[in-house]
Amino acid sequence: MYVGMNRFKVMKEGAEKFEARWLSRESYLHELKGFMGFQMLRGPEREDHVLYSSYTLWESKDDFTAWTKSDQFRKSHERAEAPQEKLTIGHPEFEGFDVLQSIDVPSKVAA
Secondary structure, X not given: OEEEEEEEEEEHHHHHHHHHHHHHOOOOHHHOOOEEEEEEEEXXXXXXXXXXXXXXXXXXXXXXXXXXXXXXXXXXXXXXXXXXOOOEOOOOEEEEEEOOOOOOOOOOOOO
């Protein structure tokens, strides 16, 4: 498995608009082979920003790479690239991880 994450430093005064953009966007992730899940995370608040991270889980790094080269990726990022009010400090910081271990909640057996 592979995790792709982007960290965003969002200016405090832009946090509400940033969240609204993410929560109202169209997602095409489910159309891609190997996509397993997505989460948008809100992290700690600092003096000048709030930390956010988008988290995607893929069956493999190759599946993630295919997403970044897909029409769905371009469509989903058009809105982010349009001229808009600047809400972040700098560009998102990408981090990719190979999953070494994953522990799931055991399924419950009906009695």
